[in-house]
Each structure stands twice: as structure tokens, then as C-alpha cells.
Amino acid sequence: MENKPLEGFTFLFGLAEALGALGLILTAIWLGSYRGGFTWTSNPKLEFNWHPLLMMMGMIFLYANGILVYRSFRNSRKRKLKIAHAFINAMAFIFTIIGLQAVFDSHNLASPSPIPNMYSLHSWLGLASVILFALQWVFGLLSFLYPTLSAPLRATYYPIHVFFGINAFVCASASALLGLTEKAIFNVSDYSQFSSEGLLVNCIGVTIVIFTSLVVHLVTEVKFKRHPLPEDEMLLTSNE
Amino acid sequence: MENKPLEGFTFLFGLAEALGALGLILTAIWLGSYRGGFTWTSNPKLEFNWHPLLMMMGMIFLYANGILVYRSFRNSRKRKLKIAHAFINAMAFIFTIIGLQAVFDSHNLASPSPIPNMYSLHSWLGLASVILFALQWVFGLLSFLYPTLSAPLRATYYPIHVFFGINAFVCASASALLGLTEKAIFNVSDYSQFSSEGLLVNCIGVTIVIFTSLVVHLVTEVKFKRHPLPEDEMLLTSNE
Numbered sequence: 168m169e170n171k172p173l174e175g176f177t178f179l180f181g182l183a184e185a186l187g188a189l190g191l192i193l194t195a196i197w198l199g200s201y202r203g204g205f206t207w208t209s210n211p212k213l214e215f216n217w218h219p220l221l222m223m224m225g226m227i228f229l230y231a232n233g234i235l236v237y238r239s240f241r242n243s244r245k246r247k248l249k250i251a252h253a254f255i256n257a258m259a260f261i262f263t264i265i266g267l268q269a270v271f272d273s274h275n276l277a278s279p280s281p282i283p284n285m286y287s288l289h290s291w292l293g294l295a296s297v298i299l300f301a302l303q304w305v306f307g308l309l310s311f312l313y314p315t316l317s318a319p320l321r322a323t324y325y326p327i328h329v330f331f332g333i334n335a336f337v338c339a340s341a342s343a344l345l346g347l348t349e350k351a352i353f354n355v356s357d358y359s360q361f362s363s364e365g366l367l368v369n370c371i372g373v374t375i376v377i378f379t380s381l382v383v384h385l386v387t388e389v390k391f392k393r394h395p396l397p398e399d400e401m402l403l404t405s406n407e
Numbered sequence: 408m409e410n411k412p413l414e415g416f417t418f419l420f421g422l423a424e425a426l427g428a429l430g431l432i433l434t435a436i437w438l439g440s441y442r443g444g445f446t447w448t449s450n451p452k453l454e455f456n457w458h459p460l461l462m463m464m465g466m467i468f469l470y471a472n473g474i475l476v477y478r479s480f481r482n483s484r485k486r487k488l489k490i491a492h493a494f495i496n497a498m499a500f501i502f503t504i505i506g507l508q509a510v511f512d513s514h515n516l517a518s519p520s521p522i523p524n525m526y527s528l529h530s531w532l533g534l535a536s537v538i539l540f541a542l543q544w545v546f547g548l549l550s551f552l553y554p555t556l557s558a559p560l561r562a563t564y565y566p567i568h569v570f571f572g573i574n575a576f577v578c579a580s581a582s583a584l585l586g587l588t589e590k591a592i593f594n595v596s597d598y599s600q601f602s603s604e605g606l607l608v609n610c611i612g613v614t615i616v617i618f619t620s621l622v623v624h625l626v627t628e629v630k631f632k633r634h635p636l637p638e639d640e641m642l643l644t645s646n647e
Contacts, residue, residue: 283599288588288612334620341581341616348528348585352592359523372528376581380574387627 176391180239183381187228190374194223197371201364202354208272215273219346221266226296226339227375229259231382234332237393238385245399249312256304263297289345296342299335303328333383340379347372416631420479423621427468430614434463437611441604442594448512455513459586461506466536466579467615469499471622474572477633478625485639489552496544503537529585536582539575543568573623580619587612 198205198216205220206213232239233255237248274282284290307328310321351358351368358365385391438445438456445460446453472479473495477488514522524530547568550561591598591608598605625631 283601286599286601286605288584288591288609291609291613292584292616330624334623337577338616341584344528344532344581344585345588348588349592351528352589359526361523361526365526369528369531373531376532376578383574384570 173391176238176385179381179385180235183231183235183378183385186374186378186381187231190371190378191220191223191228193367193371193374194220197364197367201367208276211273211276211278214269214276217269218266218273219343219350221262221269222293222339222346223343223375225259225262225266226293226300226336227343227378229255229262230300230336230339231378233259234336234386235382238391241393242396244396253304253308253312256300260301260304263300267297287345287349289342289349292338292345293342296335296339299331300339303332303335333386337379337383340375343375344372413631416478416625419621419625420475423471423475423618423625426614426618426621427471430611430618431460431463431468433607433611433614434460437604437607441607448516451513451516451518454509454516457509458506458513459583459590461502461509462533462579462586463583463615465499465502465506466533466540466576467583467618469495469502470540470576470579471618473499474576474626475622478631481633482636484636488633493544493548493552496540500541500544503540507537527585527589529582529589532578532585533582536575536579539571540579543572543575573626577619577623580615583615584612 198220202216203213205216207217208214233252236251236255240248240251243251271284274284285294306324309315310324310328314321316324347368351365355362355364355368358368438460442456443453445456447457448454473492476491476495480488480491483491511524514524525534546564549555550564550568554561556564587608591605595602595604595608598608
């Protein structure tokens with residue numbers, strides 16, 4: 168009886184993790200083999216290559232795993248899960264900040280002249296996702312982990328935290344697709360001839376789409392929801 | 408008491424409809440004022456302009472309203488709502504097919520040589536969304552409106568229909584953002600100089616993102632869910 172509601176969870180969760188890892192590996196292969204690999208500020212063009220890889224790691228893979236922690240470790244105590252959720256998302260934020268530094272450097276240090284920043288839809292949606300993600304981290308901390316807000320305010324914020332958490336994650340995925348499209352059009356000269364690099368970029372995009380769909384399914388499906396443990400009830404700060 | 412659970416619905420629903428209309432108007436202004444307006448096959452370049460407008464109408468605005476019909480007309484009988492849902496989505500599909508014809512024509516009839524089809528991430532994700540949408544329409548019809556499937560199969564398909572319905576809608580929105588990015592990079596020569604056309608294209612994208620978020624919220628928020636009417640219970644084909 169206990170396991171019945173989780174039918175399918177392990178398979179879908181494993182598939183999601185595998186696709187997340189595949190997305191990272193394909194991105195690393197793409198940037199390493201087709202785009203000249205990775206350096207830091209000595210070569211702005213190659214410094215750029217850190218951007219897609221680190222953003223994929225931060226805003227897609229780790230962000231997803233931060234969300235999924237309440238599903239994948241459902242039998243752990245709520246407080247432990249909250250700490251894991253905050254920790255994984257803090258890691259995600261660190262990767263994200265370095266990934267942003269890489270793209271701004273690669274624009275500002277470009278020769279002969281700098282490349283403008285923040286003009287594209289990719290940059291608008293991407294930065295909005297990062298800001299929303301960061302705000303959620305701070306408000307989440309103040310509401311649920313080291314609660315300074317009153318209980319009614321916390322209860323009001325909880326569904327908002329969940330909704331915007333998933334929303335910013337999907338926006339981050341859409342931003343990644345926009346970034347892949349920009350890079351393919353700017354740099355893959357034979358994109359329209361179905362070149363191997365163009366197909367690889369598209370396959371990274373498809374991987375992100377399926378990964379994102381699976382993660383949203385795993386976290387929103389009612390039968391996969393975590394049931395509060397008896398211990399949780401004893402904690403005033405518990406929210407489910 | 409009756410109205411309590413719907414607190415906020417009318418405002419958010421109205422805001423979503425206003426944003427959907429704004430997205431269509433901005434797209435029409437963009438294509439009409441900056442991209443030379445609309446003709447059919449006589450000029451493939453201008454025939455293209457039907458593509459963004461018709462896809463916005465079909466796969467974004469009407470698709471969303473087809474989904475929302477169970478929320479916006481919550482007090483109507485289920486069967487009526489199903490017919491409205493199928494009808495609005497059929498309209499969405501007609502706009503979509505003409506919108507696809509426009510882009511394939513504009514590629515195939517381009518001079519001096521045709522533009523390749525289906526190489527970009529936009530085309531992959533966009534066509535996948537349309538195919539998923541069309542399959543959902545057919546399976547929805549056979550499952551819920553003129554049910555040929557057994558009751559257990561219908562019950563199994565119901566959550567799949569809901570999940571992939573929302574999923575394909577979000578993918579269609581992401582495809583629209585990819586399409587806007589492609590067009591801006593290909594044709595807006597001063598996109599990186601924050602030109603008015605570039606900003607307009609980005610604003611259309613932002614409108615789509617907020618519209619999509621609102622629609623997904625309206626349709627997934629538990630307190631906004633439609634409660635079955637007594638009459639619904641009498642129909643074997645009712646699903647909620």
C-alpha cells in the first residue's frame with residue numbers, strides 16, 4: 168500500500184536525472200569540440216564558453232535538483248530537506264554568478280570593440296529568471312528556514328514560493344533555448360545546412376525541453392507529493 | 408462563501424485576456440509598421456509576416472482560451488464546456504495551419520533560392536508543439552466528447568490530456584520566443600543598438616511570458632478549479 172502512490176516515480180526521476188546529465192555532457196562536448204574549449208579572461212571569445220555550461224549547471228540542473236529534493240528524499244525530515252533545498256540552490260546560484268561573469272566579460276573585453284549587453288530577449292528573460300530565483304532564495308530562507316515572518320505571512324508566501332519557483336525554472340529553461348538559438352545563428356555558419364554542430368545544438372535544446380517537462384511533472388503530480396512525517400508536525404516552522 | 412474560493416480570479420483572468428490581446432496587437436503593429444505588412448504568395452517575404460501573427464492567434468491566444476474555458480465559464484454544464492473547448496481549439500488549429508503554410512511558402516518560394524525548412528530549434532519545438540496539440544485534440548474528442556474508449560482508459564488518459572495540454576501550450580510559447588529571437592537577429596539590423604523595433608520584439612516576448620505564466624496559474628491553481636455541477640454527475644462521460 169505504502170509504495171502504490173509512488174508507482175512510476177523512480178523510473179521518471181531516474182530518466183530526468185539521466186537527461187539532465189546528458190544535457191550537461193552534450194553542452195560540454197559542444198563547447199569543447201566545436202567552440203574551442205574553455206579559458207578565462209585571457210581570451211574573451213573562449214571565456215564565453217563557460218557561460219552556457221555554467222548556466223546549464225546552475226539554473227537548469229542544480230535548480231531542478233533543488234526543487235526535486237522534497238520528492239527524491241521524501242522520507243527525510245522536513246528540516247533536513249529544507250537545508251538541502253537551500254544548499255543546492257545556493258550552489259546553483261554560485262555557478263550562475265560565475266556563468267554571468269563569463270558572458271559579461273566576453274562582451275566587455277571583446278576586441279576590437281565591446282559587444283553590447285542586455286539587448287536581447289535571451290538576456291532579458293535570463294536575467295529576470297536569475298533575479299526571481301535569487302529573491303526566492305532570500306524570501307524562502309527568511310520564511311521557512313530561519314523564519315522571521317509571522318505564521319500567516321509564511322502560509323501566504325508558501326504557494327507563491329512554489330509557483331514562482333517552478334515558473335522561474337521554466338523561464339530559465341526557455342532562456343537556455345533562446346541562448347542556444349542566438350549562438351547557433353551567430354556562430355554556426357552552416358546551421359541551415361543541418362550541420363553536425365547545428366544538430367548538436369538543437370539536441371541540447373530538445374534535452375532541456377524534455378528534462379524540464381519531466382521535472383515539472385515530478386514536482387506537480389499530486390500522487391508524487393511528499394506526505395508530512397509525524398516529526399514534521401512538531402515543528403512550528405513546518406510547511407507542506 | 409460560494410465566491411470566496413474565487414478571490415482574485417476575475418482580476419487575474421481579465422489581466423491574462425488583456426495581455427493576450429496586447430500581444431496580438433503589438434505583433435500586428437510590429438509586422439505592419441516595421442516588416443512591411445501582409446500579403447499572400449505574391450511576395451514570399453511579406454507572406455512570412457502572416458506566420459507570427461497567425462501562430463500567436465492560434466497556438467497562444469486561442470489555445471489559452473480553449474484551456475481556460477473550464478475556468479471562465481465554470482457555471483455552465485460540462486458537456487457545453489467540452490464542446491466550447493473542442494471548438495476554440497479547432498479554431499486555434501485552423502489559424503495554426505494557415506500560419507504554417509505562410510512560413511513554408513515564404514521559405515520555398517524565396518528568391519533567388521529557397522530557404523531551408525526545419526533546421527532550427529524554433530522549427531523543431533514549434534512543430535512538436537503543433538503535433539502534440541493536434542494529437543490531443545483527436546484523443547480528447549475520442550475520449551471525452553464522443554467517447555469510444557472504455558471508462559478506465561478515459562480515466563487514465565484524463566490527467567495525461569491535462570498535463571500534455573499545458574505542456575504543449577508552454578512549449579508553443581517558448582517556440583514563439585525562439586521565433587521572435589530568430590527574426591530579430593536575421594532582420595533587425597540594429598537589434599544590439601536597442602532600436603525601437605528590437606525593443607518592440609522583446610516586449611512582445613515579455614508579454615507572451617507573463618501571459619503564459621498567468622494562464623498556467625489560472626488553470627493549475629487548486630482554488631480556481633471548477634467544481635462538478637449536479638447535472639455533470641448524471642453523465643457517464645463527465646470527467647473532472
